[in-house]
Amino acid sequence: MTFLQAAFSFLVFIAPMAGTGVWLLLRARRAAANSETGSLPFQPAAEAEPLRFLHRLNLSQRKVLKQQLQLGAALGTMLSWAFAYIFCMPLLGAGAGGPKWFNPSAWIWYTFLSNGIHTVQFLSTMVMLCAITTAAPLRLGYEALFYRTRPIRIGFLFWSKLLPTLVGLLAGAALGMALAFAILVAWKGQVWRNLPTTIPRALGPEDADIAQWYADLLVTSVPAACLSVLTSIGLLFTGTLALATSPLIRSKSTRTLPFLILPFFAVGFGLIQISAFAGERTAHLFRYLFIYMRLGPPPPYVFALVPVALSLAFIALARAFSDRMEV
């Protein structure tokens, strides 16, 4: 990828987020300027009539839930954009390794899927921060002091933070993947339909890697890879949440908590990288966790239940911690 291509690619990714950031900044400045010219008296608008399915909740519960739904929607939007972008990165500058491949469609499809299965790794920091944001009103700083001293059950606070964020992340990822496939089809057509079932020409020893990668590509299951992305996000998110609510991590600040959790992830990430390429025995671990570390034969679908069960266990753990945690 040339410098210009990289710059263009970065610009495409950053433009919507930078635009939103500038808009928010301008809005905040305008509000600040208005406040300097003299405040309006405190005259709050009447509370809107609740939606039908929220009738059973009281006003404070609806307020908290509304905030979290907005946050979940914002996170989902951001994540879907990031997913679509990372999947489609090869389309923005796909030519770098292409000439070595015997078939342009095969190269595009390979890079598209390779990027796709590594998206969780690219976005792991974002998922981690989302989990920490979920834990914040339960244990961190003034946000926790505020929400934990309002007349609202800890259980409600926990679930109303967790579910919109987790659903937002998973829906955002799913939407992002769908968007990426739509862009691929619109831009390059259905490239997976144009793949030769065998390698069309004799490859020399220097092309052995390509032959292996192509063989892996042919047996890759796209639905399993997409499902793996979702279960991996769930696992990463809930694992971080359990850590963030755990009494082992003694932090009362949103700023320091990531630094306390980071070593766990550095070690975990390192172990994953080492064991993924260490040999067949450790590779099984990832199959059991339904993690697609590289293209190849998919793990059986039933293994998807393992990360789901682990995620549920992490959530149960975080819920138990949230009752005992002190601010």
Add this chain to the structure above:
Amino acid sequence: MSYALQTDSLVKTYGLGSKRIRAVDGLSLNVPEGSIYGLLGRNSSGKTTTIRMAMGLAQPTSGSIRVFGLNPSRDPERVRVLEQVGYVPEDKMLAGLTPRKLLELNRSFYPGTWSDDLARKVVRRLELPLDTSFMKLSLGNKTKSALAAAIAQRSRLLILDEPTTGLDPIALDELLRLLVEDCTAEGRTIFLSTHQLAEIEQIADHIGIMDRGRILLEGPLDDIRASFRRIIVTGAALPATHPGILSTKRLAHATQYVLQQEPERFTQELTSNGATVLESCPLSLNEIFIELCRTAEEEDEDEGAAA
């Protein structure tokens, strides 16, 4: 008498093994309903920890804490406690909000008791800018925002942890007036912790003095003032110990006693034994506080040396 807040042999420890700290050490407090109760103490005396336990933010290690007879540590009782309590914490920062947004947010948690009129009144009297981001607000204005939100809740109990932080003398005066005029007039209870004794003395009717996690003294302020006295006497065979003596100090030609109970009776005993009282004066709250803390510290040092 009914109590808004009661603790019994309350203990809170942090850490393990040799690093174990007893932040609250067998505390027994009684805050009568309808009173303005000032909890006084030096830094790290356990005031904030006690308040955090009252708000359900920390769990007692042992003993009990009750707010309107309810346990604030466990749902659903915790929620019923919080419906009746307004709280201003020591740390008063909610990033990304303005005071107006904070008031609007807080309003939705107390639909039954919240008063927009009272919110406007507090905002006006404390001269609080409503639309400035918390990031840009001064410490005093952050304090005012938290106070406005808590006062407008019109809760049965208002718990204020160091509520005077950053306030200028005029804002402080307005706050004290608001607390007396608008909060206690409706029979609400105010429980405030501080080490600013002069302000407490102006408005509190009950006080508790804490030091190193323990309560040194508790009761109605007028009774406490009446029971403390400093006398300077001369004479032979002056007593060194007596249940009423808090501290004794030998001066050049006389002896100074600080008395903590029944000062008249003790003075009569002295004069009947031939002593001459040179001076007798009441103690200010500040002097009472310092005497109590010093005496407690000396007793602890003596116990430590004996051990």
